[in-house]
Amino acid sequence: MKKLVYIALLIFGLPIQAQDRVFTFGIVPQQSAITLAKNWGPILQHLSKETGYKIVFRTAKDIPEFEQRVLKGEYDIAYMNPYHYTVFNKKPGYQAFAKQKDKLIYGIIVTRTDSPIKGLKELDGETLVFPSPAAFAASVVPRSSIAAMGINFTPQYVSSHDSVYLNVSKGFFPAGGGIERTLNNTNSDVRDSLKVLWRTPGYTPHAFATHPSLPEAVRSKVVEKMLAMNNSKEGLALLERIKFKGLESAENSDWDDVRSLNITLLDSLLEP
Known part of the structure; x- marks a missing residue:
């Protein structure tokens, strides 16, 4: 029934509450999809519970496909490598909000x-x-x-x-x-x-970043609850699944060390 209501809202152009939307969290496929889902799934379930939004795991079969999906803005939230962030911050405009704590x-x-x-x-x-x-x-x-x-x-x-x-x-x-x-x-x-x-x-390590179309209220809640994982045994245990000791706030300029390398491998993706 909820799905039918959601479709009707889309058809008739009525506003959809954030709680009724599904937000995708894309993880760069450094490992197999099965391994990623096993390690990240409980984290996103925790985040869904804490924010009140339905946040679902997504990845891609390989890194080139992941790049295309990020470029198209298919992920509301994404975890991407440092170079990817410098590219996809330009287009389509992902904005970093966190990174692994005390980590290079x-x-x-x-x-x-x-x-x-x-x-x-x-x-x-x-x-x-x-x-x-x-x-x-x-x-x-x-x-x-x-x-x-x-x-x-x-x-x-x-x-x-x-x-x-x-x-x-x-x-x-x-x-x-x-x-x-x-x-x-x-x-x-x-x-x-x-x-x-x-x-x-x-x-500077991988970036957690949000797509520019993500509502600011949703972004703020996601940022708040992700960083709050540092403050509970449950949160830290979940982060340990991905070998993180914690999370810390991040901003765009944190990746200037990567930008200084002047890597041009994906410049073609930024062309009109």
Whole structure:
């Protein structure tokens, strides 16, 4: 019945109360949809209960599809990588409100624990695996850093961070890019078979941001209740599921360190 009422309101152009709307929360697919839903689902259920709004989990099959969905404004709220935020803040205008507390994001290059590789120079001439061309810390920064060292390699892209770790653990590639949080979150059998060969410098982490069309009252309530998760055992336990120690307020300028890198990979998305 509620669905029929909602459709009728849409047809006849009558105002829809925020409580009657479904708000989508898009999560960048660094891991499989099943893993993301398992870890983020309880957080969004908690947020729905606390705000009084229905907030539902969404992701995409891979990062390029996620980029297209963010560009089209398909997510009311989104969790996106630092470079994505600098792009989608311009178009369609997502505005950051939070980030992981006391955290910088570091890219890592992983190899098997039994690999004889001891340094990056030993990867010269190899094919390395990455989650996507525009995955910031797991791909953009390590690729540019390795290339700047004069190390020649061929990048191979897969669908997620978990796919990188699985491919390296099975020996399909000698090394690959990721970040420590997703490595810690991946299957323990895979994680225990890998070691971190190298880390990038640290940058401002992923952004929680809202689409400009999200009503300000809804945005304010979401921001309030998300940050309030820091203040309860239940909230902190839920954040621990995604390896967060807490959340902190954020603003657009926090990602100026990423902007200073002048990355142009997704500039074509900003064209009219």
